[in-house]
Amino acid sequence: MRCCWTLCDIPRPPEGAGLPMQQHPSYGRACGSLGAEALWLEWREGRRTLGTAQVLARQLPVVGRVALLSRGPVWRPDTPRARSETAMAELLSALGQGHRAVLFTPEAEDGSPVLHGGMIPVMTAAHVARLALAPELSTLRAGLAPAWRNKLAQAERTGLRVTETSLPDNPGHWLLGAEAAQAQARGYARLPPAFARAWARSGRTLLLAAEGDRGPLAGILILIHPPWATYHLAWTSPAGRRLHAHTLLLWRAIERLKEMGILALELGLLDTERTEGIARFKLGTGAAACPLGATWLRAPGTGSVARIARLGLRAGVVPQTARPSARG
Structure with missing residues (x-):
């Protein structure tokens, strides 16, 4: 036919x-x-x-x-x-x-x-890391890698202030600027900041930031495309890394996406040869390596x-x- x-x-x-x-x-x-x-x-x-x-x-x-x-x-x-x-x-x-x-x-x-x-x-x-969000939150937490879960518990005890907003249509937004400088320093390719702003104008976003006394310590941006969502970009300061702020923000994002009814969160491509630590962090959430x-x-x-x-x-x-x- x-x-x-x-x-x-x-x-x-x-x-x-x-x-x-x-x-x-x-x-x-x-x-x-x-x-x-x-x-x-x-x-x-x-x-x-x-x-x-x-x-x-x-x-x-x-x-x-x-x-x-x-x-x-x-x-x-x-x-x-x-x-x-x-x-x-x-x-x-x-x-x-x-x-x-x-x-x-x-x-x-x-x-x-x-x-x-x-x-x-x-x-x-290639493979992409995909975390299924259908299970109960307690089940998702139990499915975290032990080291990932320990860092999350440490971050929760610090009392970091976490804010949740959508991405504003602002070319000078601090997270876009910080991540662009990070990409240039590390030499990795990604979509330009204008893409995230264009998405925010017609679609849904979730921006989480960890705040310190002197400004942001870390931030992540999630693009929402029901029934899935995508982890788009992130940045963490040296102080934020010491406090495991990135781990806390990603867990808070998982909590919020579940509340929205999102069924899966994609964490990006896996490259265990050039970025083994990043791949380990993604899989530590309990995400599956999907071909x-x-x-x-x-x-x-x-x-x-x-x-x-x-x-x-x-x-x-x-x-x-x-x-x-x-x-x-």
């Missing part, structure tokens, strides 16, 4: 599906403020929505129009795998007709060496490469796309 994807103005993800940040309308609108165009598509049968996809498009010099489908489509949980694979293939084919290149990262990797219709893998799969799919590319010439690769796979001379490992 053919699956028909149609453009829509107001995306309504399938009932019961999880929703990664990259597939939420607030993400599309925020990226739109940075020069991208968000396209929302849906696959419906009667009154039922079986799948939705948020695609970002951008015109690049020399290359032309490029489409990015990241961590989508979002499927209705009871959609048969064979049907979702057919729908995926038709969506990628349609995107290929209107774009010079298509980049595609599925939500999960099935481990099979499937080459998606003329697409070639350009980046191996994502590899990133695939479709562009002029990749069809030929994909055909050669398929022949190589059959002959056993081309390695399969790397599967996610426990190390992320």
Whole structure:
């Protein structure tokens, strides 16, 4: 049966599906403020929505129009795998007709060496830390790693003042400035501060800060995209690290998100080789290491490469796309 994807103005993800940040309308609108165009598509049968996809498009010099489908489509949980694979293939084919290149990262990797219709893998799969918030708060606390739980108890005994607000549309906000300086000093890549401000204009945020006598000691920013939320950025001063302020703020965020009815908190990608301490901190919350799919590319010439690769796979001379490992 053919699956028909149609453009829509107001995306309504399938009932019961999880929703990664990259597939939420607030993400599309925020990226739109940075020069991208968000396209929302849906696959419906009667009154039922079986799948939705948020695609970002951008015109690049020399290359032309490029489409990015990241961590989508979002499927209705009871959609048969064979049907979702057919729908995926038709969506990628349609995107290929209107774009010079298509980049595609599925939500999960099935481990099979499937080459998606003329697409070639350009980046191996990764893991994201995801904390399920459905359990009772007492169960979540019991699930903390012992060292994580001990630091939390120490921070709670300090009596740190914690404030909870939303992120204001202020380019000079102290947390954005402090985190930008931290990123420059440590040399890590992240979305620009303008992205967080754009999200705050059309979406929900949760900003928690630990206050000292001389100003902020630590802060974290959570982006909310029901039924999930994403830990977006954080900063801690040397004094805040000594008091384990970051640990306290993340636990307070977990408490507040549960009150909001959020079902899962994503803590970002895991990299145990370059940032082992950060990965250990994320997993210490009790979060699971959830696999994502590899990133695939479709562009002029990749069809030929994909055909050669398929022949190589059959002959056993081309390695399969790397599967996610426990190390992320």
